[in-house]
Amino acid sequence: MTLPLTFSPEVAQARASGAPLVALESTIITHGMPFPQNVQTARAVEDAVRAGGAVPATMAILDGRIHAGLTSAQLDTLGQAQGVAKLSRADLAACLATGGTGATTVAATMICARLAGIETFATGGIGGVHRGAELNFDISADLMELAQTPVTVVCAGAKAILDLPKTLEVLETQGVPVIAFGQDDFPAFWSRSSGMKAPLRMDRPAQIAAAHRMRAALGLPGGQLVANPIPVEAEIPSAEITPHIEAALAEAEAQGISAKAVTPFLLQRIFELTEGRSLASNIALVLNNARLTAQIACELVKLP
Ligand code: PSU
Ligand code: MN
Numbered sequence: 001m002t003l004p005l006t007f008s009p010e011v012a013q014a015r016a017s018g019a020p021l022v023a024l025e026s027t028i029i030t031h032g033m034p035f036p037q038n039v040q041t042a043r044a045v046e047d048a049v050r051a052g053g054a055v056p057a058t059m060a061i062l063d064g065r066i067h068a069g070l071t072s073a074q075l076d077t078l079g080q081a082q083g084v085a086k087l088s089r090a091d092l093a094a095c096l097a098t099g100g101t102g103a104t105t106v107a108a109t110m111i112c113a114r115l116a117g118i119e120t121f122a123t124g125g126i127g128g129v130h131r132g133a134e135l136n137f138d139i140s141a142d143l144m145e146l147a148q149t150p151v152t153v154v155c156a157g158a159k160a161i162l163d164l165p166k167t168l169e170v171l172e173t174q175g176v177p178v179i180a181f182g183q184d185d186f187p188a189f190w191s192r193s194s195g196m197k198a199p200l201r202m203d204r205p206a207q208i209a210a211a212h213r214m215r216a217a218l219g220l221p222g223g224q225l226v227a228n229p230i231p232v233e234a235e236i237p238s239a240e241i242t243p244h245i246e247a248a249l250a251e252a253e254a255q256g257i258s259a260k261a262v263t264p265f266l267l268q269r270i271f272e273l274t275e276g277r278s279l280a281s282n283i284a285l286v287l288n289n290a291r292l293t294a295q296i297a298c299e300l301v302k303l304p
Helices: 009-017 027-032 039-051 072-080 091-099 106-115 143-150 164-173 207-216 238-254 259-273 275-301
Strands: 003-005 021-024 056-060 065-068 086-088 102-104 119-122 152-155 178-181 200-202 224-227
Touching: 003 009, 021 039, 021 072, 021 102, 021 275, 027 072, 027 086, 027 102, 027 164, 027 259, 039 056, 039 275, 056 072, 056 091, 056 106, 056 143, 065 106, 065 207, 086 091, 091 102, 091 106, 091 143, 102 106, 102 152, 106 119, 106 143, 106 152, 119 275, 143 164, 152 275, 164 259, 178 207, 200 207, 207 224, 207 275, 238 259, 238 275, 259 275
Parallel strands: 003 065, 021 056, 021 119, 086 102, 119 152, 152 224, 178 200, 178 224
Antiparallel strands: 056 065, 056 102
């Protein structure tokens, strides 16, 4: 069976010439940010990857095919579409087999990246262990994907909507290297520090690329999680964001929001409660991650 995989002209050319490639997710576009900032940000992130000397491949499922790289028109359509499916590992094959359309989470984007031969991926925040996971068992499939799919994922840490200590514990159990970039602390999305030390620290993109190759040489499955702190000027003080996080969590609980709807609900409510402040920070950190990921991708193509 041939894979239902379509490369954009830009990505096809990059593959043919061996140029560095960076995967980008689409759930951040459909479920993570409102229109039109979602589409503007997606374009700016692609441009940041290009400015860093790599080629962006935004992933999405359109009419039953995996698209590695979206055209400008496809990006516009996806960014304005209503009720787009949010696809994780469990949903991918069913969506493709039924000719569906959907946005890829971190887990699904990693799977698509591997199929497209792409080893690096930039995003904002990853899914993790939700607060109350000991009762609701809500643990994002992103964590288990990192344990089995060989893609280095660059994020800004995890949001405090999650239980960060438990998230780091699960990553450790799953054997996922968690590397803080340029500092000792694990960053927490809007804040440069979560107050916890990251298990690993690296200061240079070349080290991250070398570690990626070494994992493969050792025959270890899975990828790496790089946690890149938000730029200082975009940080939101925890005293400012914490009450909004607590309010959003309480509303989710009161409304019985569960399963796949939890993360998008919380992101949307925090955006509303901060009157857009969280969005400006979110955009700044994603751009920052795109720049770092392009550097890692450029280092990777230098290695055998
Ligand atoms: N966290 C964010 N922004 C996001 C997401 C998470 O700060 O956009 C999205 C990503 O696509 C991530 C997904 O992979 O939500 C996780 O969803 P869940 O918790 O349902 O696995
Ligand atoms: Mn979940």
